[in-house]
Amino acid sequence: MGLFDDRIAVVTGAANGLGEATALRLAAEGATLALLDREGPALAAVCDRIAAAGGRARGFVVDVLDRAAVADVFAEIAGRLGPVDVLVNNAGGSARERNREFWCSDPEVWDYVIDLNLKSAMFCARQVVPGMRDRGRGKIVNLGSGSYNAGDADIADYVAAKGGVVGFTRSLARELAPFGVNVNAVSPSTIMTRAAERAPEVMARALANVPMRRAGRPEDIANAIAFLASAQADYITGQVLVVDGGRTFN
Template sequence: MRRMEGKLAVVTGAANGIGRASALRFASEGANLAILDREDEGLAVTAEKARAMGAEVLTITADCTDEDVVVAAFKRIYAEAGFVDVLMNNVGQSARERASEFYQSSSEVWRFVLDVSLVSTLLSSRQVVPAMREAGKGKIVNVASNAGLAGEVGISEYAAAKMGVIGFTRSLARELAPFKVNVNAVCPGVTKTRVLEQISDEFLDKIRSSIPLGFFAEPEDIAAAAAFLASDDSRYMTGQSVVVDGGRWMV
């Protein structure tokens, strides 16, 4: 299917993992791309693969937590690539090696995780909302997580940030509904990205045993849900949080 033929999709955090898989899925659906990430080498690989599918691709090396950088990046996108039909806010990160139970945590880690996983979503969304309102169309797909829904121990700041993304999604969806702009979130469970390399096999086995389907997602599984939310197939959905976690959290 070519559900995004001729549309421009912006994907943040597109150098690897879910961001890369989503950008490539959008390209396979006919979209042209503007992709952002701090990792220029990974970004170049994503761009090469997307161009091989026939997509026009604008790459921008950017820190999506830096407001001045984000504003400049989107000005360039509008100037060089045109109207943004789809924004996928994929940038996000847990505390990773600095993760701890809350009583041992620090405000420095909280602020880092909130900036990367929540504020970045607000910053990029702020750049596209005025034009989408004026045009009376557009899709915003925010990447949240099932972490906030499940309330995992040791990642309280990440859970808070991702529940913030869900709350932001719902509020913005109501605000933009009169302008026919859809705002939805996808909530991945454990997905086979680089972060799993930092987790012990014992802990991964414990998580896997809690998943009814019995296996972890591939980035392409999340990309498939994102492509649905970015396409006209989801035209009557807004403010929703689509959980893709193998049945670990059932709504």
């Protein structure tokens, strides 16, 4: 018996990195997966890996910033797979090459970063919360960031957005606790993802502040997400699990 047998789980941003690792982890524990990403070929490859291992996954190519398309996808998931038991809001990221110190940053970039990290998580949650509330069960896991915990410079928009994710997590957890729905967040930092590989100097500076002296693996985050999404965490809600090798201590 797996932790997620007979459960339908949605993972956003599932085509690579943390989302891919999370999809593989949940599938290994028996979940039937609906995987969302805008990168179709990479998403199909993840679904193929899951199928080759005996799991069940269906990919949905969608941009989480397109609310109409997201609403349609969640309606399709409900029709094809059934009610969603687990939602992992993983899609997100900084503005990368458009990052600037705040004094010369672009408000249009702020909008993009906040929409991608905070509003998309809120909108995806809005698609599943009514059903979870009615059924009296469900798990939502949002992705925070160690950048919020540390207050990293030059990405004020991203830090603010992830701070919003934490606030949203706590508020929604309090709303839904009486209905048996758990809402938590995982806050990763210094994880070796595709984005980190593109910025080795930034990663080296970050690792200098990590007591464990190594970068985390996507699987480290996937394990934390799987725990919070499972029945093992039934009495945990409104919490932020920091997974950063000791970079910050709350």
